[in-house]
Amino acid sequence: MSSATERLEPALRSNADALLAYLERRIGPDDAPDALAEVMTVAWRRERDLPAESDQARMWLYGIARNVLANAHRSRVRRHRLAHRLRILASAAPSAAADDGAEVRSAIAALDPGLAEIVRLRHWEGFSLAEIAQILDEPASTVRSRYSRAREQLAAALGEPTEAASSSRVRS
Amino acid sequence: MTHTLDERLDSSAPATTAPTADRAEALRHLISATGPRRRTRLRAGAAVAGGLALLGVGSVAAADAWGWTSWWADDAVSEVTYTLPSGAVCEGILGNFRGAAEEVQAAEEFMAQPDLLDRVDVETHYADARAANYVAILDDGIEVDAGPGTPYWSADDRYAQAVGLATSDALHDHLRDVGVLERLSYEAESRCPGLVPAELRSREIRSDW
Numbered sequence: 001m002s003s004a005t006e007r008l009e010p011a012l013r014s015n016a017d018a019l020l021a022y023l024e025r026r027i028g029p030d031d032a033p034d035a036l037a038e039v040m041t042v043a044w045r046r047e048r049d050l051p052a053e054s055d056q057a058r059m060w061l062y063g064i065a066r067n068v069l070a071n072a073h074r075s076r077v078r079r080h081r082l083a084h085r086l087r088i089l090a091s092a093a094p095s096a097a098a099d100d101g102a103e104v105r106s107a108i109a110a111l112d113p114g115l116a117e118i119v120r121l122r123h124w125e126g127f128s129l130a131e132i133a134q135i136l137d138e139p140a141s142t143v144r145s146r147y148s149r150a151r152e153q154l155a156a157a158l159g160e161p162t163e164a165a166s167s168s169r170v171r172s
Numbered sequence: 173m174t175h176t177l178d179e180r181l182d183s184s185a186p187a188t189t190a191p192t193a194d195r196a197e198a199l200r201h202l203i204s205a206t207g208p209r210r211r212t213r214l215r216a217g218a219a220v221a222g223g224l225a226l227l228g229v230g231s232v233a234a235a236d237a238w239g240w241t242s243w244w245a246d247d248a249v250s251e252v253t254y255t256l257p258s259g260a261v262c263e264g265i266l267g268n269f270r271g272a273a274e275e276v277q278a279a280e281e282f283m284a285q286p287d288l289l290d291r292v293d294v295e296t297h298y299a300d301a302r303a304a305n306y307v308a309i310l311d312d313g314i315e316v317d318a319g320p321g322t323p324y325w326s327a328d329d330r331y332a333q334a335v336g337l338a339t340s341d342a343l344h345d346h347l348r349d350v351g352v353l354e355r356l357s358y359e360a361e362s363r364c365p366g367l368v369p370a371e372l373r374s375r376e377i378r379s380d381w
Contacts, residue, residue, distance in 0.1 A: 009203060016199040021188040029189050033202075040206035041246070086198040101184030108184065123178070124185035151177065160177045 008047045011057040012040060018125070019065055020086075025124055026069050033086040039065045059134040062125075066117075066135060107157040115150040118143060242361045244268040249358075250283045254335060256364065257327035264362030266339075271356040275347060279356055282346050283339075292342045297334035304381030318377045330381075332364050 019039060023032035042064050043050075051057050108116050121132045129147055133140040155161070189195070240248070248265035256262050266283055269276045285291070306325065308318035318324035347353035 005207070009207065012203045013200065016203065017191055017196075020199070024188040025186045037202055037206060040203060044207050086195065086202055101180070101186075104180050104184035105186065108181075119181065123181035154181070155177055158177070158180065160180075 005047055007052075007057070008043060008050050011050065011054065011061065012043065014054075015058055015061050019061060022062065022065060022125055023069070025120070030087065035065070035068050036086070038068045038071075042068065055131075056134075059131055062121075062127075062135045063137070104154075104158065107154055110157065111150055111153060115146055115153070118147050119150050119154070122147065240265055240361055242267065242359060244359065245361065249280045252335070252339075252362075257331055260328065260365050262328075262332055262335075262362060262364035264360055264364075266358060266360050268359040269356065270358070272352065272354050275352045275354050275356050278347055278350055278352050279343060279358065282343055291346070292335075292338045294331075294335050294338040297338040297341075298331055301330040301334050301381050304379050306377055306379045306381075309376040309378070318379075324375060324377060328364065332362065336360065 016036070020032055020036050023035045023039075026032075027035060039061065043061060046064070049060070051060050108119050111119065117136070118129075118132055121127045121135065122129065127135065129143050130140050132147075133143040136143065242248075242265070244267040245265055248267035249269065250266045252262075252264040252266065254262055269279050271279070302320050304319075306318035306322075307315045308322075308324040309315055316322070316324070320327070344353060344356075347356060
């Protein structure tokens, strides 16, 4: 087994739950297992590109997942036989309690898609802006300014006070 | 607004399915099933008669370049690469396994073994092919010998068939041994350039192999 293979399997194991949750949030629990199978297949195919550091590997996997999602949005997610059991389990598993964030999700969805993705990665997946810049393969300064713009638009849409958008909670 | 807005954004994430032990197991299986094991190429055992060898070299990217057309190609269980007697490289994929669940699982695991060719006797099958009787039917209806050494013999074609037969036989023997053989079927797609000489393509050749 190659060194990359030896590193990829633990990277997939440690990130599989988070990747599945990420995909479920984007395309729903029914299609997410198939998308995850595609993410894993692509990751194995590109295993030689796996970064050495675990944090970087995590960003790399999310980058693959993001590309898979882009393809999934263009065409219906292909059904993977390999994901069948996971799909059954996911549909049978109790979901988290229904949340009351519909209004906020609508406001996020109304943003420019690029801004919305930054907000989702920051607040739904818990990435720092520096990490998001890596996933999106964009300069960190660009991501920071776009995030700031997104917050201003969200504050206006949700009736929040339009103060300065900078936040001590923003990790960068 | 920062605190309230952050809280609202943080709590707006759509609900996700709950992790369970079964789900964790399914994820582990998915990682394994999508990994290199299922993309294993048949590796060389001992070199077989005539200096032939089965290769385990080459990259997945190179295999992908073949542009498989089968609908199940992306979920192929194995990729096969071997050299033909002519020196040409033949590649194939195996997939779309159908049958009882236990049968399919056992078959896929067997075919994905890195040392599969240790269990696949291509040499014997190819020797059987060479020892068989072949008759070509010429345009005027005359029957002539079409075995090795004649213009109608394609070592590449027979060798590729021997690989397929040896693999299939080994698989079915294994499924019988573990008691799950019922109604298994699977498909293969192969690309073997120059496998059959043009003059043989339309020629009827009978054999007892």
